[in-house]
Amino acid sequence: MSKEVVISERGAEALERRHPWVFSGAVRGVRGNPGMGETVALLDAKGRWLGWGAYSPASQIRVRVWTFDPEERVDGLFFEQRIQAALSLRSGFYPNGSVTALRLVSGESDGLPGLIVDRYDKVAVCQFLSAGAHRWKAEIVSVLATLPGIESVYERSDAEVRKKEGLCLERGLLHGPEPEKRVEIREGRLRFWVDIREGHKTGFYLDQRENRSRVMAHASGMRVLNAFSYTGGFGIAALAGDAARVVNLDASRAVLDMAEDNLRLNGACADAMENVEGNAFQVLRAFRNEGRLFDVVVLDPPKFAESRAQLNRAARGYKDINILGMQLLAPGGLLFTYSCSGAMHTDLFQKIVADAALDAGREGRILRRMAAAPDHPVSLNFPEGEYLKGLMVQLV
Template identity: 40%
Template sequence: MDKITLHRGKDKAAWQLHPWVFSGAIAKMTRKPANGAVVEVYNADEEFIAFGVYNAMSRVAVRLLEWHPERVIDDRWWRDRIQRSVDMRKHLLTMDNTTVRLVFAEADFLPGLIVDKYGDFISIQVHSSGVETVKDVVIDELVKQLKPRGIYERSDLKSREHEGLADANGLLYGEMPPAFVEVIENGIRYQINIVEGQKSGFYCDQRDNRWLTARYTKGKRVLDGFCYSGGFTLNAFQQGAAEVVSVDSSALAIETLKRNLSANGFGEVVHHAVQSDVNKYLRQLGDAGEKFDVIVLDPPKYAPSRSALDKASRAYKDLNRRGLMLLESGGLLATFSCSGAMDIDTFKQVVAWAALDAGKEIQFIRQFTQPEDHPIRASFPEGEYLKGLLVRVV
């Protein structure tokens, strides 16, 4: 096995179980390993630190896997890790919930692998060359553990470019998923598109937050911004919302939302589906003097990296300012950020600035985070990406 030695003083994070070794931390190698090869990582005093997977093309040159020198990184190791991840989530799969994230990359000591279960189908994403080399093993173990009807890959990811990997979309096992796969979350039925939908098909990371937010919507007029397939909309109607306006720029999202309303028997509710840029539509609502009781803003990732944080902060501030201007005293704003580079304290400050610009006095009455199938590993705080705030206009 090829051996990598780190510069003196560059080994602290690795000792503390952080899974990333950046290229600048490497002092020397016995030889240049192949991309995706398992390597041994040592400190400057030749003390073993961990096993990892090497990639010369990535800024994260080594993704660490295992800190116990007596363990072997073979097919059995990968199978055991997958089995442990699945076992820790089986209690989440019930009659009222048939969708769950089974593997969450670094948080589950499987860097570069995302696995989501959608009813009888599984969707996977492979972000790293290390996982790419054992993909057949991963698929075989998932089949053994879960016996799905089909496994579909959605590895059309920007991160693969940095690993020297081309996009990879297609069926890996069993049946091709139909155009719409039915799943149940919080007792609500969703028709989701695994093949063409956003990300791996559905945002199950908002499961708890949809339910928590919906508790405030009974008899209320609700605006669901960036509604996608209607998670917050459907939960609001389940809890008795009087009216919901759902906005998304994607025609497929609006089509899927309408299917979901019908699948849950919400055909007679007061609902308006709007295909539009959300910021533009919020501005139009403000110009028209419209008001809402509850507003949900769940935008895409504005800050893909820390270098983009300043620009993203301005975008978040402007979005939330427009939302707050549509609320009267007592109105609620459930606002979210899925940008890992933005921590909760920074997000609070951004929303506070938005309130000042909107001329609103606000209270933070609840904080939202990601659910238990998206765990945050103590040695990898970067895995905490989803945060949200429930804001009340005073």
């Protein structure tokens, strides 16, 4: 007898629209005592089958749907086919080896809820962020180990979201030889060192790839401020675009040291880059008080809102940092401003930036809206997957 979860009428309607989440409030009954991550049948109140999903008793997202096909079995072959489909989707994105690091699997948008797989040259770095993905870890790793060019599979399931699933944080080697602490990747003209063991997320912000190229295209002769710089991605891109000078700002000395290494890796002039360690809000206020001006300002802060409950506080943070960024822009300057908070909707983010311009006494025009790189697709039925949003704004 299969394990079953009975869903409310409203929950059933969401599933019929192919949304892959069932929240705890939509559960009307559980039959068969399913274990963590175990596959369950989803039924409406009349017993009509709706999907197969992974059960997560500790999470507010009680079930994540694997498939809406009643004939499809959730087994090792299922994961092999889904991963191969994800690879096929990305096969033509970056031809001729121009990019050696990209997202191979992007969770729900690739039909594999809770699974993130990023490739850094010969290393696949995984995050098993849901109970279902965790339960099928061995089968998933066995598929990744067979992918052409992959020598090692490394786990970075150390994201705090795992605790909401009742899972411990885990990291370490899952297959193959222990990779080097730093892996070199190529991104078109750019090269970067990535620390897959200790770096943010899986090691690097692959989702900003195309946005780095946009900064590069507008950097010639410009004074560029790269706030929340991490290992210097936007700054290195600006220097490759012939920026006159780049200031990277981050709270961590360790990542700024890696930015220096990335500078050398790309053969850029050391005198053209300045690395400043400190709290971004405090340092930007100091820059403003000193009268420093820049032609391009990049604001790529960490996630300010983990949930809708934190939106008000997050909105204040986004507004404050954008006010400061605008106050540091010379007339006609360009602001590249981003939010990676999934709870922050695009229209709200634009309103926050517009309000910041009013408070800064500036007028701005949106020249471009930005999102994650195409290897981070968004399913039409899962708008929550669209977490990264950005605006390229010219200030007058």
